[in-house]
Amino acid sequence: MKYIFLFLLMPFLSQASYGNHDADELRFRESVNITAHKYYLSVSNLKYNAKVGALQMTSRFFIDDLEDVLSARADENIILTEDGNLTKHKQLIGDYFTSRLRVKVDGDLIPIDYLGSEIDNDQLVLYIEIPVDREPLEIEMRFTALMELFEDQKNMVHLKIRGERKTLLMVAKKKIDSVKF
Amino acid sequence: MKAIKLLFISMLMVSFSGFAQEAEQAEEPKAEEHYNINKFRQLYQEFSTPNQYRSASGAPGPKYYQQRADYEMDIRLDDENHHIYGYETITYTNNSPDVLDYLWVQLDQNMRAKDSKTPLIEGGGVAPFAQPAGFAGEYLSEPFDGGFNIKKVLDSKGNPLKYMINQTMMRVEMPKALAPGKKFEFDIEWDYNVNNHVEGRGRSGYEEFPDGHRAYVIAQFYPRMCVYNDVEGWQNSQFWGRDEFALPFGSFEVNITVPEDHWLDGTGKLTNRKDVYSSEELRRYEMAQRTYDEPVVIRTQQEAEKLAMMPGATKMKTWKLKADYVRDFGWTSSRRYIADAMAVKVGDKDVMAVSIYAPEGNPLWEQWSTKAVAQTLKSYSRMTFDYPYHKAISVHAKNQGMEYPMICWNYGRPDAEGNYSDRVKFGMISVIIHEVGHNYFPMIVNSDERQWTWMDEGLNTFVQYVAEQDMGENYPASIEGLDAYPSRRGPAAAIVPYMAGDQRYIAPIMSKGLNTYQFGSNAYGKPGTALNILRETVMGRELFDYSFRTYSQRWMFKHPTPEDFFRTMEDASAMDLDWFWRGWFYTTQFNDMGIKSVDKFYVSADMNQEMKDYLEERNIPKDRVPQLVYMVKEGSEDYKEEMKGKAPSEVVSDLKDYMMDNFTAEQRAAMKEPKYFYQITVEKPGGLVMPIIIEYTYADGTTETATHPAEIWRLNDKEVSLSKATQKEIVGIVIDPKLETADIDTSNNSWPQEPKVDKFEEMKQ
Numbered sequence: 001m002k003y004i005f006l007f008l009l010m011p012f013l014s015q016a017s018y019g020n021h022d023a024d025e026l027r028f029r030e031s032v033n034i035t036a037h038k039y040y041l042s043v044s045n046l047k048y049n050a051k052v053g054a055l056q057m058t059s060r061f062f063i064d065d066l067e068d069v070l071s072a073r074a075d076e077n078i079i080l081t082e083d084g085n086l087t088k089h090k091q092l093i094g095d096y097f098t099s100r101l102r103v104k105v106d107g108d109l110i111p112i113d114y115l116g117s118e119i120d121n122d123q124l125v126l127y128i129e130i131p132v133d134r135e136p137l138e139i140e141m142r143f144t145a146l147m148e149l150f151e152d153q154k155n156m157v158h159l160k161i162r163g164e165r166k167t168l169l170m171v172a173k174k175k176i177d178s179v180k181f
Numbered sequence: 182m183k184a185i186k187l188l189f190i191s192m193l194m195v196s197f198s199g200f201a202q203e204a205e206q207a208e209e210p211k212a213e214e215h216y217n218i219n220k221f222r223q224l225y226q227e228f229s230t231p232n233q234y235r236s237a238s239g240a241p242g243p244k245y246y247q248q249r250a251d252y253e254m255d256i257r258l259d260d261e262n263h264h265i266y267g268y269e270t271i272t273y274t275n276n277s278p279d280v281l282d283y284l285w286v287q288l289d290q291n292m293r294a295k296d297s298k299t300p301l302i303e304g305g306g307v308a309p310f311a312q313p314a315g316f317a318g319e320y321l322s323e324p325f326d327g328g329f330n331i332k333k334v335l336d337s338k339g340n341p342l343k344y345m346i347n348q349t350m351m352r353v354e355m356p357k358a359l360a361p362g363k364k365f366e367f368d369i370e371w372d373y374n375v376n377n378h379v380e381g382r383g384r385s386g387y388e389e390f391p392d393g394h395r396a397y398v399i400a401q402f403y404p405r406m407c408v409y410n411d412v413e414g415w416q417n418s419q420f421w422g423r424d425e426f427a428l429p430f431g432s433f434e435v436n437i438t439v440p441e442d443h444w445l446d447g448t449g450k451l452t453n454r455k456d457v458y459s460s461e462e463l464r465r466y467e468m469a470q471r472t473y474d475e476p477v478v479i480r481t482q483q484e485a486e487k488l489a490m491m492p493g494a495t496k497m498k499t500w501k502l503k504a505d506y507v508r509d510f511g512w513t514s515s516r517r518y519i520a521d522a523m524a525v526k527v528g529d530k531d532v533m534a535v536s537i538y539a540p541e542g543n544p545l546w547e548q549w550s551t552k553a554v555a556q557t558l559k560s561y562s563r564m565t566f567d568y569p570y571h572k573a574i575s576v577h578a579k580n581q582g583m584e585y586p587m588i589c590w591n592y593g594r595p596d597a598e599g600n601y602s603d604r605v606k607f608g609m610i611s612v613i614i615h616e617v618g619h620n621y622f623p624m625i626v627n628s629d630e631r632q633w634t635w636m637d638e639g640l641n642t643f644v645q646y647v648a649e650q651d652m653g654e655n656y657p658a659s660i661e662g663l664d665a666y667p668s669r670r671g672p673a674a675a676i677v678p679y680m681a682g683d684q685r686y687i688a689p690i691m692s693k694g695l696n697t698y699q700f701g702s703n704a705y706g707k708p709g710t711a712l713n714i715l716r717e718t719v720m721g722r723e724l725f726d727y728s729f730r731t732y733s734q735r736w737m738f739k740h741p742t743p744e745d746f747f748r749t750m751e752d753a754s755a756m757d758l759d760w761f762w763r764g765w766f767y768t769t770q771f772n773d774m775g776i777k778s779v780d781k782f783y784v785s786a787d788m789n790q791e792m793k794d795y796l797e798e799r800n801i802p803k804d805r806v807p808q809l810v811y812m813v814k815e816g817s818e819d820y821k822e823e824m825k826g827k828a829p830s831e832v833v834s835d836l837k838d839y840m841m842d843n844f845t846a847e848q849r850a851a852m853k854e855p856k857y858f859y860q861i862t863v864e865k866p867g868g869l870v871m872p873i874i875i876e877y878t879y880a881d882g883t884t885e886t887a888t889h890p891a892e893i894w895r896l897n898d899k900e901v902s903l904s905k906a907t908q909k910e911i912v913g914i915v916i917d918p919k920l921e922t923a924d925i926d927t928s929n930n931s932w933p934q935e936p937k938v939d940k941f942e943e944m945k946q
């Protein structure tokens with residue numbers, strides 16, 4: 001509960017703390033973040049790599065959002081804008097995503113392997129592997145990163161499996177999505 | 182790959198474009214009957230027919246008209262109870278050829294009324310979690326009692342007029358219908374509860390500081406006339422809260438009465454400065470009018486903080502503002518305000534760049550706000566027209582970015598200790614540029630924001646990008662440690678994640694903003710980027726800038742529609758851009774191109790297989806064919822290693838003879854005979870048509886870039902083959918090497934396939 005109160009003190013976060021009932025707030029969020037990102041969205045790409053025997057996924061998250069979440073969890077001010085800090089906070093980032101991303105491949109829950117990340121402008125690109133021994137027929141995901149802080153957070157995963165492109169979309173109200181190939 | 186059957190006719194035209202292709206239809210399914218679906222067809226179906234009001238050139242037509250609404254207002258602020266009382270006289274002029282049976286007036290504050298329908302259009306259901314304040318706001322507290330209390334609607338003689346309120350719109354009945362060319366004058370008296378914009382959100386309201394004093398940023402505070410025009414009739418589309426405004430031009434004379442220790446400013450010229458400024462403040466203001474490099478502080482932080490420590494004046498003071506040629510009016514007032522200003526040369530005129538902020542904004546605001554305003558005025562004036570008003574004010578409002586004529590609210594606040602990150606600083610400079618930039622779009626180029634969000638937000642985001650880059654160049658201290666201003670929007674690559682996204686959550690730019698997902702990317706990012714691409718990659722700066730200025734100047738102080746913009750850009754540049762508008766603005770298509778294959782050819786004097794097949798099919802004896810120049814594909818049956826890198830005239834004696842017979846020695850010496858011939862097949866999995874920017878790297882390390890206009894896709898939307906004849910061997914080919922076209926997948930853009938750095942393996946080490 002401690003960090004809930006911390007959030008309230010942070011001006012940036014308070015904007016996200018109101019429900020969708022006030023449409024002006026929606027507009028406000030668009031307008032307030034004119035130059036930053038307007039929407040709470042992460043985009044991931046996932047492919048099967050037969051040589052490695054793993055699903056390989058890159059995920060892009062806005063650094064400022066991620067800093068806010070990690071700071072709240074760690075109870076200290078986490079800054080990710082320098083490369084050195086990514087190594088320093090590797091464990092923290094890895095633990096966070098391990099808890100926020102659950103992947104079922106053909107019915108089996110497979111723990112993810114967080115390899116590391118790099119900075120690309122205002123986004124953090126995460127490298128994640130999910131070890132599997134064959135190209136899957138069905139993938140189910142529960143991807144709730146950042147949703148504890150941003151009600152409107154959307155986590156979108158583009159998959160390319162067996163030559164087919166499909167997309168999973170996870171939001172607070174529908175945390176699990178699955179797809180068959 | 183289809184067999185290419187060819188007959189090589191010209192001896193010298195050693196070019197693949199000379200190949201007559203005869204596609205084999207047999208394996209393909211029979212094509213469906215269809216309408217014209219060519220991506221280069223004109224936008225006749227989408228556009229309305231030009232008329233006397235709006236010309237086919239995109240300019241206002243000979244019968245173009247617009248209505249006029251003039252306002253005289255007396256406003257009183259009850260600071261203690263955060264309540265506003267107002268009385269206005271509206272003079273409405275009917276310049277249309279139509280007889281108007283009634284008038285429509287906008288009551289935007291009613292969006293905050295207890296019976297507002299705004300909450301009822303949110304179909305999100307029960308949120309699974311909420312922060313305490315949000316939960317309390319939704320389930321525990323009484324709804325905020327906002328909305329206009331309309332006390333009187335009177336004609337000029339003081340007789341009550343009949344009116345009807347439908348949510349945020351009010352229909353006013355006139356004693357008799359308003360004929361073309363006639364005016365109607367009427368009065369409205371009203372009051373309303375001002376909302377706390379920090380807690381309840383909103384583009385207008387007050388912020389309350391821990392010392393109990395407030396700062397007001399006030400807009401949509403008076404009943405405002407709707408637009409009536411040739412396109413929509415009355416634009417009386419309801420205000421739901423997120424969508425913005427459509428407003429006619431007119432003049433404003435506004436007297437605002439506030440506690441006497443407040444600092445106030447707003448749209449228009451302050452006509453009683455001597456009554457409301459102290460003599461010291463006047464002296465500082467006059468100095469600011471002569472200072473062009475650094476802002477001059479007019480009311481200091483110390484003075485503001487001193488007032489903030491007192492209980493607050495009960496005596497009142499009236500500030501008088503007068504504005505012409507504006508579509509709206511906004512104002513701000515607080516006893517906690519610092520104000521600074523400096524003069525900016527725009528054309529041959531001086532404009533005052535002004536900033537107003539509470540001490541909480543410092544040390545950030547005193548450094549950058551006024552300079553950002555100045556840069557905006559300069560950059561936008563260069564891209565459009567000279568700023569026509571006498572001042573531009575940037576007001577600091579926590580969390581807000583919102584624009585009104587000559588005045589706007591901007592966020593960007595250091596923490597309690599006065600520290601701020603680069604993100605806060607650039608966020609603040611960018612929002613100031615953006616909101617001050619809105620003076621041009623839509624305050625002066627007065628588009629209908631409610632219907633076409635992109636017409637102001639998209640155009641503004643584009644010019645914002647230009648101004649941000651200028652800011653970095655002209656104020657290097659503002660980007661200390663960086664090479665260029667870190668613009669978030671503008672560069673093509675930045676829009677890729679949006680355009681590559683799930684189509685269920687993407688709408689064409691030509692959609693009403695209220696009805697789109699990812700509003701920011703839809704109405705700001707994508708159109709802003711599209712215009713940047715149009716400028717840098719499709720049209721070039723010279724053609725684009727001339728056309729963009731033409732549009733801005735044609736529609737300055739008028740009401741343009743999207744078509745007026747599209748048409749003017751073509752009218753002023755002699756470029757057919759219908760394909761660009763169609764793809765970028767009317768669809769959700771994305772750009773994805775890739776190199777499918779690269780074939781190398783060499784010249785041979787010996788008849789190749791293609792010719793043999795051709796002759797055989799037609800029963801033509803081989804000896805009937807004269808000496809031709811044959812192209813042999815590397816790796817084909819006819820290919821021999823020694824063909825590589827030979828000059829065609831060395832190989833084909835008839836070619837040599839032709840050259841000797843037809844060219845002088847001098848001409849022959851100047852000839853650059855190509856030795857390497859390439860056919861590059863570009864495939865396009867994406868629906869968008871875009872130019873092919875292709876970079877060739879030669880064996881000696883030099884590079885050459887060619888741009889094939891988008892029209893290269895006019896006959897085949899999926900795949901085209903380019904030819905390249907060179908003296909030097911090509912070792913690498915890249916499509917869109919500088920990421921200018923928002924190609925969503927660049928992994929297929931290189932030949933040979935780039936040995937990708939395997940980041941996953943790298944990360945494991």
Ligand SMILES: [Zn+2]
Pocket residue numbers: 034615619638641
């Ligand atoms: Zn805007």
